[in-house]
Amino acid sequence: MLKLSKKIEYGIQALQYMANNSGNVISAKEISEQLNIPYDFLSKTLQILNKNGIIVSQQGIKGGYILARDPKSTTVAEIIKALEENAIIVDCLAEDEENCDRINVCTIKNPMNKLQEKINYLLNNTTIAEFSEV
Amino acid sequence: MLKLSKKIEYGIQALQYMANNSGNVISAKEISEQLNIPYDFLSKTLQILNKNGIIVSQQGIKGGYILARDPKSTTVAEIIKALEENAIIVDCLAEDEENCDRINVCTIKNPMNKLQEKINYLLNNTTIAEFSEV
DNA sequence: AAAAATCGGACTATTGTTATCCGAATTAAT
DNA sequence: ATTAATTCGGATAACAATAGTCCGATTTTT
Numbered sequence: 001m002l003k004l005s006k007k008i009e010y011g012i013q014a015l016q017y018m019a020n021n022s023g024n025v026i027s028a029k030e031i032s033e034q035l036n037i038p039y040d041f042l043s044k045t046l047q048i049l050n051k052n053g054i055i056v057s058q059q060g061i062k063g064g065y066i067l068a069r070d071p072k073s074t075t076v077a078e079i080i081k082a083l084e085e086n087a088i089i090v091d092c093l094a095e096d097e098e099n100c101d102r103i104n105v106c107t108i109k110n111p112m113n114k115l116q117e118k119i120n121y122l123l124n125n126t127t128i129a130e131f132s133e134v
Numbered sequence: 135m136l137k138l139s140k141k142i143e144y145g146i147q148a149l150q151y152m153a154n155n156s157g158n159v160i161s162a163k164e165i166s167e168q169l170n171i172p173y174d175f176l177s178k179t180l181q182i183l184n185k186n187g188i189i190v191s192q193q194g195i196k197g198g199y200i201l202a203r204d205p206k207s208t209t210v211a212e213i214i215k216a217l218e219e220n221a222i223i224v225d226c227l228a229e230d231e232e233n234c235d236r237i238n239v240c241t242i243k244n245p246m247n248k249l250q251e252k253i254n255y256l257l258n259n260t261t262i263a264e265f266s267e268v
Numbered sequence: 269a270a271a272a273a274t275c276g277g278a279c280t281a282t283t284g285t286t287a288t289c290c291g292a293a294t295t296a297a298t
Numbered sequence: 299a300t301t302a303a304t305t306c307g308g309a310t311a312a313c314a315a316t317a318g319t320c321c322g323a324t325t326t327t328t
Contacts, residue, residue, distance in 0.1 A: 001315085002136055002214075002221040002253075006286060009224050013242050027304065036236045040288055047306065060295025061303040076249070080136075087136040090143050102170045108147050111265040115210070115256065119136070122252050131245040135284085140317060161273065175318055181275065194326025195272040 007083050010037050011045050015079065016131045018055065019071040027064035045083065052082035071132060077123035087123055089116055141217050144171050145179050149213065150265045152189065153205040161198035179217065186216035205266060211257035221257055223250055 014031050028046050032039040050057040055065045080087050090112050092100045148165050166173040184191040189199045224246050226234050
């Protein structure tokens with residue numbers, strides 16, 4: 001399928017929204033309402049992004065989130081990783097690769113890895129800033 | 135997640151196997167046994183590839199499959215399409231895009247599309263032949 | 269006629285994704 | 299102090315997609 005999850009999609013959209021309102025603390029509620037994203041799901045997503053250093057949270061009333069870094073230096077690859085997902089096109093390229101039944105007869109690992117590296121390059125070179133320059 | 139399905143993974147591996155044995159009719163059983171891929175699932179996959187013109191089937195005893203075209207001219211993108219899947223990273227870029235709740239407030243469609251086109255380029259420029267040159 | 273293969277449909281099991289719910293902790297304003 | 303708005307964190311449910319299985323029919327060579 002090669003699809004990004006909603007967590008990633010919502011995450012990128014939320015980060016873009018924050019980038020466009022930089023300097024202000026933005027609540028999950030505001031993003032949820034403005035972008036029409038389910039509140040609870042978005043909250044979870046933002047909490048993970050906070051935990052992993054992409055955004056900074058401020059708790060309590062008047063709380064919310066701001067970007068932790070310059071949008072120009074936050075890549076899609078980093079966002080995916082921060083959301084505790086990955087962009088690995090076949091299982092055997094995963095770090096915790098272990099129990100593939102075909103490892104002894106597999107002849108696609110190397111060529112798949114080449115394709116993987118090209119995709120990684122794209123994801124490492126697309127930033128939140130580019131998403132904001134619509 | 136950005137992962138290829140097993141259908142695609144097995145399909146590519148099977149096509150590569152056929153490319154390496156070109157000229158011979160190869161049965162699903164042989165591929166299944168040699169590559170350690172579940173027989174029934176692989177059969178289904180090969181039937182779809184046959185239906186959509188990537189391989190040619192020969193029925194009956196001594197039957198099997200051969201590549202329909204030169205491995206150099208069969209791309210990963212074509213295989214994905216032939217397997218009736220797609221490589222669309224966000225729903226709103228699908229052809230039958232219709233009912234996105236965020237269409238009026240969405241500001242990621244254009245930048246996502248740029249990323250999509252780069253991925254398409256990769257998939258359109260990786261062929262079965264490349265998978266065989268290990 | 270028999271054997272080995274594809275064909276095709278239905279079905280099941282498993283996993284992953286998406287969404288929701290609830291209560292606790294935090295903090296600003298009153 | 300109390301209240302209200304927020305993040306935090308865990309559990310769970312609903313849904314969808316993937317992966318795998320089963321079975322009987324058809325085809326074709328021997």
